[in-house]
Amino acid sequence: MSQSLLDRVLAPLSECLTLEAANKIVAIRADAETQARVDHLAEKANEGQLTEKERAEYDGYLAWFHVITILQARARAILRNQAAS
DSSP states (O other): OOOOHHHHHHHHHHTTOOHHHHHHHHTOOOOHHHHHHHHHHHHHHHTTOOOHHHHHHHHHHHHHHHHHHHHHHHHHHHHHHHHHO
């Protein structure tokens, strides 16, 4: 499986992670207000009712969540490797 461009760009960053930093990255969660907003926008998107401004906002959230998801996957791999050592 080939890596995405974003995954390749983030690889050097993840190679610098300490165990403490990896644990903190794995624990990242959206705050309640942000999660509620994303849920609201997702519901409107599923119903085809987003305005152009809301679509841009929602796409921005999704892009950041994608970056965080990649970092969390790399952090989890670091923690698994450490546990296996």
